[in-house]
Amino acid sequence: MKTRRITLIVLILLTVLFIVDVRYFGSRSLKEPSVDFNISPGFRQPEAHKSQEFVRPQHDITSLYLKGRHGVVELSSAEGDEIRVQAIIWSDREEVLEVVEVKESISGRELSYELSSDLEGEEVGLGFVVEVPDGMEVTVEHQFGTVRVEDFLGFLNLDTRFANVNLNDVEGTLTIKNSFGNLNLQRIAGPLQLTNAYSTCTVELLPVDGGYDFDIEVVNGSLKHNAGFQVNIGGNNRVGAQGKWGEGVHPVHIRSNFGSVVVNIDK
């Protein structure tokens, strides 16, 4: 019986203490939370930045690989035989910039640029301003920020996440893999292979000799077009579209998950 009495007395005492605590120290329960959560996503004004410039004659180099994150990638074709790459690195801390740089390497016929070290946990951004000769193959891998391609002629491969991608006046073969960022392709001429997820995507194709052969599948999203092909609405929120415009020489292969796709031909 002793234990029962003690337990009950303690319970009553705690109840009294609880009432006193709520009545007189009510603010104690409003103590500051033990978890601080702060998010500052996307591109923001860097505290410090530096740039490196690389100029190389094309010679045997047929392809260029760029790996960036945050910041802006600007790519265009230019007359001449030189590959010009301006790399812009930024960070919140000057001391980080002292240890990080852009590494240039050549493997076979491919020239590539990326950060020399990953610096886990540090916020380091890398953007590029690039001019390449006509007809080159360029691969851009970029996360966050923006990718702009203008007046480009050649083979373009894009792998982008959480980035806004704008392509204007691009002629050649395009392979794009994009997720979580808006994709805006204007005045595009040539074959296109696009894999898109969680993103809004607009494709404005220029009329070209040979025409286009469309093969489009949109899952959990919407498809709009003016290209005249038939849209089939299937099960599992799947929308498919196949058809030719003109002779159907250039394939336009689009796969989209959880996103909206607009395909128009600038007639």
Added chain:
Amino acid sequence: MTRFFRLLRKDLQASLLPLGFLSGITLIVMLFTRVRIATGSWPMETALAAVSLPLVFMPLWLLWQSFQTLRVEWREDTVYTLLVLPVPGWKVMLAKLAAVCIEYSVLLGVTVFGTLIFFAPQVQLAMEVLPGSLWAVRNGILVYLFSLAMLASVVIFVQLAFVVSRMVGRAQGLVALWTLFLSSWLVDLCGSLLAPLFRWLPALSLDKLFRLYEIEAGIVVNWRLASEIGSWLGILGLFVLTGVLFEHFVEVNG
């Protein structure tokens, strides 16, 4: 330790049937949802509901289970057998706590297995958002460990509430609920009062632990441990108290 494992085995054997039943139900619901999605009857989003349903239901069931394992001892009068065993009260409670944690792990494992088997395309799609499968596995294990710690602390509250409720003759349910409430307040109070003692501890950087920078740079999540350590000590104290009160149950009823 052998006695502890015997107690643990006894508790696990007792929960084998409901555990098997729940695992089966989880897999059947997932399979049914998968078939409905495949035939186009249900939208793909229902996959999320099929995965979330067991995850939401699981903690509730486990809390009930932690209450039930103690209740059964009293109902079937096996509590007297437990008390005459040369095993301290805290070991009996620890065995029951460990059994609930194992049940949680098994049910979570079944849910993850079912998700990977029945909703592989959706998982693959979701993986596109994440930096990589290794990252997902690593963070999955961390989240599992955090959730296990949280579950264990709530189970300790339930155990204390149940044992205290047995000390009164009437309104045992109300006493249990009030004890549950008071114990959480007491632990919170311990955290606040003891926090100044542990202010010297650096904050734990959760963004680095979970490698959130691989998803998005600029996310900062710091966990100040000062007040948490006081709370953890409070929970440990409640666990020891439950064991002591349990050992004195015979005296109470003598």
